Amino acid sequence: MTWTDAVSRVLKTPSECVPDGCLMIGITNDHTRNLTTIRSSRLPRCALVRSLIYDASESCASAANTHCGSVLRPSNFRHDDYDQFCWIKWRLVRDAMLQARAVFYADADVVFFQNPWPSVAASWTYDVVHQSAGLGDPRRMNGGVFVVHSLEFAEFALSQQPAAFNNSNALDQTIIYDAMIKSGRFRHSALPPSQFQSHCWVRCILSPMPPTAVAFHASCMGARKKLHAVQSALADYLSPRTYPRDALHPKCNGREIKL
Numbered sequence: 001m002t003w004t005d006a007v008s009r010v011l012k013t014p015s016e017c018v019p020d021g022c023l024m025i026g027i028t029n030d031h032t033r034n035l036t037t038i039r040s041s042r043l044p045r046c047a048l049v050r051s052l053i054y055d056a057s058e059s060c061a062s063a064a065n066t067h068c069g070s071v072l073r074p075s076n077f078r079h080d081d082y083d084q085f086c087w088i089k090w091r092l093v094r095d096a097m098l099q100a101r102a103v104f105y106a107d108a109d110v111v112f113f114q115n116p117w118p119s120v121a122a123s124w125t126y127d128v129v130h131q132s133a134g135l136g137d138p139r140r141m142n143g144g145v146f147v148v149h150s151l152e153f154a155e156f157a158l159s160q161q162p163a164a165f166n167n168s169n170a171l172d173q174t175i176i177y178d179a180m181i182k183s184g185r186f187r188h189s190a191l192p193p194s195q196f197q198s199h200c201w202v203r204c205i206l207s208p209m210p211p212t213a214v215a216f217h218a219s220c221m222g223a224r225k226k227l228h229a230v231q232s233a234l235a236d237y238l239s240p241r242t243y244p245r246d247a248l249h250p251k252c253n254g255r256e257i258k259l
Contacts, residue, residue, distance in 0.1 A: 003054065006067040007096045010052045017046035018117050021101030024050065027089055029057040029072055031223070032108035038230050039111055047115045054092055056085070083165040086143070086172040090161065094154040103154075107144035109218040111230040113237045119195050119214045120147050125187060127153040128180075131198060131217060132190040133173070141180075141188075143173030144217050145196055153186050199229055209237040 001009075010023050018024075024047070028036040040048060053066045060068035072081040072088070089105055096103045102124075104116065123129040130146035132139065148154050157176045162169050169175075180186050197213055200220040209216070216233035218226040 001062075001067070003067055003069065003092060003095055004098070006052055007099055010050060010065065011099055013049045015046045015050045017044060017115050018050040019101070019121075022050065022104070022117070023052060023096065023100055024104040024106065024116075025052050025054065025089075025092055025096060026106050026108060026110075027054045027056060027085065027092070028108050029055065029085075030059060033057070034227055035108040035218075035230060038227075038234065039106065039108060041111075042114065042234070043112050044115055047117065052096075054088075056088070081165075083162075083167050083169050083172075087161045087165070089143075090154070090158045090172065090176075093148055094151075094158045097148060097151045097154040102147055102149045104147045105145070106215070107217065107219075109226045109230060110145055110215055111218075111234050112215045113209075113213050113234070116196075116214045120191070123147060123189065123191075124149060126189050127186040128157075128188050129191050130188070131196050132193055133200065139190055141173045141177040141190075142198060142200070142217065142219060143171070143176070144219055145191065145215065147191075150186070153180075156180070156183070156186070197233075209233060211237075213237055 007023065011021060026036065026039065036053060040051065043051070048065065051065055054069045055066050056069050056072040058071050060066070062068050072085050093103050093105055104120070106112070120129060127150035128146055128148050131142040131144060133142045148157075156179070160175050160179050161172075162175075180188060194210060194212055195214040196217070197209070197215065198217045198219050200217075216230065216237075218229035218233070221229060
């Protein structure tokens with residue numbers, strides 16, 4: 001079964017909590033499989049049936065909502081197949097948008113606390129809505145969480161892929177965001193930071209995970225810390241202040257804080 005066939009099958013699956021013509025996708029391999037398991041652990045079944053994971057590992061086992069794709073080496077930040085891993089999601093999004101009205105993409109290091117579709121219901125006037133990169137310019141794109149509503153944007157984003165994969169390339173999110181701003185062709189917006197939280201800025205905030213939170217992205221941290229981070233965020237959401245998260249970052253004035 002091809003990716004296109006898998007997308008078609010998922011889109012045809014009835015769901016009472018995901019809009020018609022919409023699906024969520026993600027990518028995993030042996031490096032991120034433990035994160036992927038947590039990622040969707042709190043999603044209701046009606047959201048899970050309209051989701052699809054592209055598994056790029058040698059150990060992939062085809063399942064109802066898992067598509068076995070081309071094998072990519074387990075990759076830490078800017079190592080091995082990292083650049084290729086970043087850009088393959090844009091091909092998957094573009095191919096899915098050939099059939100879908102909207103595609104919600106989330107990295108493996110994202111954990112959902114609740115069904116995210118109601119939280120993006122007001123985003124249909126935009127070509128793309130995305131998580132904020134946080135520190136620095138809050139309008140900039142974090143390519144780990146986004147919703148695409150426009151095939152034209154999906155094709156534009158994919159067209160920005162460098163001629164050759166190289167881990168020294170600028171990040172996909174930087175290349176696409178800068179090209180999007182320069183073109184002036186697309187309507188875009190950041191997702192509400194109170195709902196779609198990121199370690200990039202939560203580490204500098206002393207408050208617990210709010211009940212309005214929809215997802216947490218373990219970005220801006222090393223791969224070995226991500227599993228603990230998503231587990232901690234989920235525990236904090238379920239039982240606020242019972243699971244302390246230690247952080248030390250120079251942009252938080254170098255002080256150690258409890259999150």
